[in-house]
Amino acid sequence: MVRIGVFICHCGKNIARTVDCAKVAEAASQWPGVEYAVDYKYMCSDPGQNLIKDAIKQHNLTGIVISACSPKMHEATFRKAAKSAGINPFLCECANIREHCSWVHDNMDVATPKAxxxxxxxxxxxxxxxxLDPIKVPVTKRALVVGGGIxxxxxxxxxxxxxxxxxxxxxAPSIGGHMSQLSETFPTLDCSQCILTPKMTAVKxxxxxxxxxxxxxxxxxGFVGNFTVKIRRKARxxxxxxxxxxxxxxxxxxFKKPKxxxxxxxxxGLRKPVYIPFPQAVPQVACIDPNTxxxxxxxxxxxxxxxxxxxxxIDFKMVDTFEEVQVGAIILATGYKLFDPKRIPNYGYGKFDNVYTSLEIERMxxxxxPTEGQVLLKNGQNPKSVAIIHCVGSRDTKTNAWCSKVCCMYSLKLAHLIxxxxGAEIFNFYxxxxxxxxxxxxxYDKVLEDNVNFIRGRAAKVVDWDLQPLEDGKLVVHAEDTLMxxxxxxPVDMVILSVGMEPQSDAGKLSHIANCSVSSEGWFLERHPKLAPVHTMTDGVYIAGACQxxxxxxxxxxxxxxxxxxxLILFSSDELTREPTIAKVDEMNCIGCFLCEKVCPxxxxxxxxxxxxxxxxxxVVSRVNEGLCQGCGPCAAICPSNCISIAGITEEQVYAQIGAV
Amino acid sequence: MNINDKSPAGEVATMAEVSEVVKKLRERAKELLASGAVKMIIGYGDGYSKGKTVPIFITKPEDADRLIFDARCQNSLSMYLKTAEIKAKGKIGIVVKGCDARAINVLLLENQVKRENLHILGMVCEGVGDPTQDKCGWCMANTPPVYDDLFGEPIPNKGWNEETFAEVLKLEAMSPAELWKFWTEQFDKCIKCYACRQACPICTCTRCITDKNQPQWVPTSPHSEGNYHWNLTRAFHLAGRCVGCNACHNACPMDIPLKLINWKLIKVVYDDYNFIAGMDSATLPPMETYKVGEETDFIK
Structure with missing residues (x-):
């Protein structure tokens, strides 16, 4: 015998303004099986919750319907209240009469019957x-970190x-990432290698x-706490x-000489087909490049x-091998790639000898x-004048709209170092x-005192034809000085392009593999831009660093x-608790066509x-892995003989709901 | 005394009357049964009355001479593969036309039969049934797409065009009101005998959704509502799977033109996804796949 309690919330005036809550309670109390129906100003308040708890005990209720806001908002609150009153929390359901009813209507005569x-x-x-009882799944206390940058x-x-x-x-053959390529780091100018190498060795x-x-x-x-990851060990x-x-x-x-x-x-610089990427590489192991x-x-x-x-x-017969590992959490730290300045041909990168990217200058x-710290032109001499063009491939709707955040600072740093x-004359175009x-x-203040020139205006182009003797043999940067x-x-000897950051070109592929998403630009997408910046939509998969x-x-x-x-929070307990609203297969009637397998994400x-x-x-029949199932339902929809049901949203329940209207 | 002897048309054909193709089929069947390569062969035999055939299930090599193949063999033998009795036999041989072989491909894709349990005797078919009805005008597989032995000279596929779907196009030209009237009249004839379901080679569920009564989604009574429910549910379950063998159409005792629903769905799947069911056993039907970035005009 069912004994259902219906609790109608006014939500202050949010619901009561357009829904006659007392009339709704009166109507609900007439339905067969409804033992108790009441309306109250704020069901989620302490007195409201106590009202529910007392009613459950007093009327010996076997199920309750909270008619209030979206279940997204307070389902957990009310289920907790139901549990503390001694009934199973999954016997409590929320009927959304706020977002689905009162907020979208202004006529009480329409909204009340709808509620x-x-x-x-x-x-x-x-x-x-x-x-229903929560499902417990074990946790593998091991993490996978994808990407060996900082x-x-x-x-x-x-x-x-x-x-x-x-x-x-x-x-790559060595860890270290982009940071290992940098010279000195802003603003303190400590040597990048010096602070990174100890950490690389510590990893090893x-x-x-x-x-x-x-x-x-x-x-x-797999799923949070229980991922199985297949790793391709490329033939080295x-x-x-x-x-x-x-x-x-x-x-x-x-090859007698690096080629x-x-x-x-x-x-x-040049290297041979067999090489160790750089002197501080970790691991210190040679690698043979199959392309050369x-x-x-x-x-x-x-x-x-x-x-x-x-x-x-050395084994030339080596082939790619695969290794499967079990991990509980995955951290994606795959970093960024540099903007390719050839996409802006008017800056002449790849066309003129002395146009460099900022990272090339970092190496110099x-x-x-390769030049042992000397900044050199192609002819081996020091430049007497250098232009640094900011925002190459950043803040530009033709290429990338975003600000790459680090370019201003590294440009200032390079200006200072050069x-x-x-002693060259330096022009920053910003x-x-x-x-x-x-x-x-x-x-920045310090660099201003260095007697470095700042010209406010995006450089239009870099050309090599001269109009006056002063420009003879030089690169000429055209720009509008918006202050003047x-x-x-x-005219300058050398042009440095401060290239921006871009998402890795295969970030989308990795996001499919790891079941998380990327933004339209290609950066990994966090769960919440402010409150969950390192979480992804998939539990147990996190993002760190410039890949975001x-x-x-x-x-x-x-x-x-x-x-x-x-x-470490995830690994602090031995078991995870999961919602029990998952799919279940009627194995008696399953014919094993496995259409469900094909649609299961x-x-x-x-x-x-x-x-x-x-x-x-x-x-052979289909069976649902309780740990993996998220209760999303495509399997139940595609099963031709309706053998799959989702706990908490069974066919009987859906059928009964349809029958009620 | 053979029961077939009672009917003049049902006499066991002598070697002199049968075509070269059938002779080869019988020889191969004999070999397979004698060597024990298969436990049983499902094929066509002469029926009890003129112009009809019956399915025969032969286990002895000497019975192989009862096998026939001609334009009368229009029923699909592939439907027997879904039965528990046949599945329990182990490896069997089966005589198939192109459409039946396509049904086998669907069954293979959906794990309903094992390829290693089948020896497929594929017959090149130029069309079966009443020639005036043009049953096979839209055939896409005169040569079976899957077989172990092939009998007859392979015929290339004709391909589909506007003419193929002439009858469907006639339906599409109707107004919704006309369509409603047409199908209401047709479905009102339905007596819920489920012969369409039983004859279909790919209706494989052991517990059909219409037999599920907790809750009863599909009303079982033969009234208008229940008839619409059943016939449309059946059609939708075949979307992207139906091979167009017309077994349901031929089985219907009330002459409901079921092939029109099936062919409408086949056309939709072909037009929108360029997919033809059963041409191989590896390509997943569009209703069972989702590609990231897939363009749809129904999800806005």
């Missing part, structure tokens, strides 16, 4: 509600120091961290755990590198770079100088530590064999 219908539907549904490194170290295992996957040496370089994530299955042609980094193979390579552009030095190695491209090489290897760890300025090393951040404005209100032509949007190093580190905290459908007593398989 009655909405509540009646929910009463008919509650009639068929069953007590964000990934920080997140991995924090989690590992917190006592949990970490697997770090990096697609940490007993809780397993490092997988030259690897990529191929597939992610050097057996990683045997190589001692002696570099004998590099010396012995049939191919070196990625680490942004193509300013003679043996791997033509199969006709004397293989002097293999002969020279004292550990015999770096003491370990001024001090070469739209606005943006220096919000601790000690950033002070750094004049067009200007500035342009950031400088301190912000990346802070966000990385925040993701580590999230992972969470890979929650498993093949279950029904066996006779001798162990012979009679039938």
């Amino acid at each position: 009655i219908d909405i509540i009646h539907m929910m009463v008919e549904k509650v009639r068929y509600n069953h007590p 964000s990934g490194i920080q997140a991995a170290l924090d989690i590992a120091d917190g006592g949990c295992e970490v697997i770090m996957v990096e697609r 040496q940490h007993p809780n961290i397993k490092l997988m370089t030259y690897s990529e994530v191929d597939e992610v299955r 042609y050097v057996i990683e755990n045997m190589c001692i980094g002696c570099a004998d193979c590099i010396a012995a390579c049939v 191919f552009p070196d990625e680490f030095n942004e193509g300013l 190695c003679l043996q791997l491209t033509t199969g006709k090489c004397k293989m002097t590198c293999a002969a020279a290897c004292p550990k015999e760890c 300025v770096s003491a370990s770079g 001024k001090h090393s070469t 739209i606005d100088i943006r220096t919000p951040g601790k000690s950033y404005e002070e750094f 209100g004049r067009r200007r032509r500035i 949007g342009p950031k400088d190093i301190p912000e990346c580190v802070a966000q990385a530590s925040a993701t580590a905290a999230q992972a 969470f890979s929650a459908i498993e093949h279950h064999e029904i066996k006779d007593r001798n162990g012979n398989v009679i039938r």
Whole structure:
């Protein structure tokens, strides 16, 4: 015998203004099975909740309908109240008469009968509600960190120091990311390598961290606390755990001199097909580039590198291998890519010799770079004048609309470094100088005192034809000086393009693999821009660093530590509690067509064999993995014989709801 | 005494009368049964009255001579594959036309039969049934798309055009009111015998949705509402799966033109998704796939 209680909330005047709540309560009390119906000013207030609790006890209710705001708002509140009054929380349902009724109507004669219908539907549904118990799933206390830049490194170290295992996957042969390429870091001008290298080594040496370089994530299955990740270990042609980094193979390579552009030095230096990316690389293991190695491209090489290897760890037959790992949380820290300045042809990048990107200059300025810290023109001389063009591929609706946030600061830093090393005259072409951040404005002030020129105006173009003897043999930057209100032509020896940040081109692919989303620009999308900036829509998947949007190093580190905290919160308990509103298969009637498997977005459908007593398989039917299922329902919709139902929204309940109107 | 002997048309055909193709079919069937490669062969045999055939289930090599194949063999034998009795037999042989082979592809895709449990004896078919009815004008598989042995010279597919869908286009030209009248008249004839469901090779559910009475989504009584419910539910369950074999149409004792509903759906699936059901057993039908970035004009 069902005994249903109906509680109608006025929500102050929010509902009562357009719905006659007393009349609704009167109508509800007439329906069969409704034991008690009452209206009250604020059901979510303490007295309101007590009213519900008392009614449950006094009338021995078997189900309650709270007619109030959206269940998104207060379902949890009322279910908690129901639980504390001694009934199963899933016997409590919310009928939304605010967003769905009072707010969208202004006529009480229309809204009141509609509210009655909405509540009646929910009463008919509650009639068929069953007590449900939360599902408990175990947690694998191991995190996967995708990306070995500063964000990934920080997140991995924090989690590992917190006592949990970490697997770090990096697609390049070494960890370090963009930060390892930088010279000095603003605003304190400490050497990037000097502060990063200890952290890179710490990753390698940490007993809780397993490092997988030259690897990529191929597939992610599972759910929060229980992910299975398939990792592709790309063939490096050097057996990683045997190589001692002696570099004998590099010396012995049939290419006597380095011949191919070196990625680490942004193509300013050269390397051989067999190489160690940079002196501080972690791990210190050689790698063979399959696109340039003679043996791997033509199969006709004397293989002097293999002969020279004292550990015999060069293996040209190596192929990509796959490894499956179990993790409980995933942190995406895949960083950014630089804007390609060839997309703005009027700046002449790739056309003129002495037009460089800012990262190329970072390598030049770096003491370990290809010029050993010297800023040089193509002819080997120091420039006497340098133009730095800001906002290349940023704040421009033709390319990228966003501000890349770090360019102003690094341009100021490069201006300062070049001024001090070469004494050259420096012209900054800027739209606005943006220096919000601790000690950033002070750094700007310092650079202003360095006698650096600032010209307010986006540079229009860089050309190499001269109109006057002064411009002979120089690059001429055309710009409108908006402070002077004049067009200007500035002849310089070198042009530096302050290129902006862009999302990684394969961020979309990774977002599909990890089941999270990217914004229309391609940055990973956080759950809430203010209150959940490191969460994604998928539980257990977090984002750190510049993959979420342009950031400088301190912000990346802070966000990385925040993701580590999230992972450690997850790992602090042995079990997770999940909502029991999931799909269930009627195995008696399932014909095993597995259409449900094809439409399930969470890979929650498993093949279950029904066996006779001798162990012979009679039938194969579909079964729902309780941990994976999110209760979304496409399986129930596609099942041709209606064998799948969702707990809490069963067919009987839907049918009863339809019947009520 | 063979029961077939009572009917003049039902006599076991002698070797002299049968075509070369059927001779080859019988020889192969004999081999398969004699070697034990298959437990049983499902094929067409002569019926009890002139112009009709019956399905025959032969297990002995000597019975292979009862197999026939000609324009009378219009029923789909693939429908037997969904029955528990046949599934329990293990590996069997089956004589199929192109449309039946397409139905087998659908069954393979939906895990209803195992390929290793089938030996498919594919017949090249130039069209079956009453030639005046043009049953097979829209055939897309004169040569079966899947087979182990093929009998006859392969015929390339004709392809589809406006003419193929002439009867559907006639329906599409009707106003909603005319359509409502037309189908109400047709469905009012329905007696809910479910022969359409039983004859269909891909209606595979063991518990049909119409047999589910908790809750009873589809009314079982043969009144207008219930008839609409049943006939449209059946059609929608076949969207993107129906191979157009017309088994339901031929099975209907009340002459409801069921093929028109099926072909309307086949046309929609073909026009919107360029998909033809059962041409292979790997391509997922459009209703069972979702591609990110898929363009739709019904989700705004």
